[in-house]
Amino acid sequence: MRVTHAPGKYADFEGLREQAIALRRAGHSLRQIRDELKIYNNDILNQLVKGEPPPAWTKRPRAKDDLREKARELRLQGRTYDQIQVELGCSKSSISLWVRDLPKPERRDPTEQAKLAARKRWEHELAIRDEKRQRTKSKAAQEIGEMSDRDLFMTGVALYWAEGTKDKPYARRENVIFVNSDPGVIQLYLAWLRLLGVERERLQYRVMIHMTADVEGAKHYWANLVDVDVSTFQKTTIKKHNPKTVRKNVGESYRGCLVIRVSRGAELYRQIEGWWRGMVAQAPARLG
Numbered sequence: 001m002r003v004t005h006a007p008g009k010y011a012d013f014e015g016l017r018e019q020a021i022a023l024r025r026a027g028h029s030l031r032q033i034r035d036e037l038k039i040y041n042n043d044i045l046n047q048l049v050k051g052e053p054p055p056a057w058t059k060r061p062r063a064k065d066d067l068r069e070k071a072r073e074l075r076l077q078g079r080t081y082d083q084i085q086v087e088l089g090c091s092k093s094s095i096s097l098w099v100r101d102l103p104k105p106e107r108r109d110p111t112e113q114a115k116l117a118a119r120k121r122w123e124h125e126l127a128i129r130d131e132k133r134q135r136t137k138s139k140a141a142q143e144i145g146e147m148s149d150r151d152l153f154m155t156g157v158a159l160y161w162a163e164g165t166k167d168k169p170y171a172r173r174e175n176v177i178f179v180n181s182d183p184g185v186i187q188l189y190l191a192w193l194r195l196l197g198v199e200r201e202r203l204q205y206r207v208m209i210h211m212t213a214d215v216e217g218a219k220h221y222w223a224n225l226v227d228v229d230v231s232t233f234q235k236t237t238i239k240k241h242n243p244k245t246v247r248k249n250v251g252e253s254y255r256g257c258l259v260i261r262v263s264r265g266a267e268l269y270r271q272i273e274g275w276w277r278g279m280v281a282q283a284p285a286r287l288g
Helices: 013-025 030-037 042-048 065-076 081-088 092-099 110-144 149-163 184-196 215-226 266-285
Strands: 176-181 205-208 237-240 258-261
Touching: 013 030, 042 176, 065 081, 065 092, 081 092, 081 110, 081 237, 110 149, 149 184, 149 266, 176 266, 184 215, 184 258, 205 215, 205 266, 215 266
Parallel strands: 205 237
Antiparallel strands: 176 258, 205 258
């Protein structure tokens, strides 16, 4: 029910206040109370509802609430305004308002503060450098485009000659055996073998891994990658630990190497070596 007032409506302040408080408690906003009571003087309107909290639905979420909580957390950890500003990227005036009720951190040695500031700057610089590296890599990947059969053929020949076993005058071994720990390299190599028409049935797999690693986990990882049953793998080659060597290839990401052998591969090996010689023969022309 709308309330109307005579020209001297503001004279009955207490009566208006009772109505305004009732509307406020019923969940009305200031604008709704203004329109209901026809009170267009903001000062009087605020006095009418003084002491009454606004309804929850009128409270807007504060965009800086997360920053405020983080700033308070950092302050409790003993950070200075400068350090919080570097960490969060907000103004010192805002930080001061957010944490002014918290105890001041103990004064640190200027040298320690300088080290902390330098570390933060370096971490920021590293993040910028990493982002730049990722942009370069992403752009380069897009430049490759679609790989033709000839692209794959030439890549596979070079890849095998770099990573595969070779025949030596002192050890006649015309075998096609490829060893690598990079799953991307393994997939590219298998795609090349398929291009050459090598049947899947001729491929034999074996894991070569350090004795302290998760051998069974590595076998299942490689079997899943090449899409074969792990039971078809040949006996794993275990590398013994040398206590004088500090290994860096440790952790969950270490899965050893996958060895791929092509059975009845002598003729294929001779072709690979011939293809490689043909590629090398073209190099001088490119150098000129």
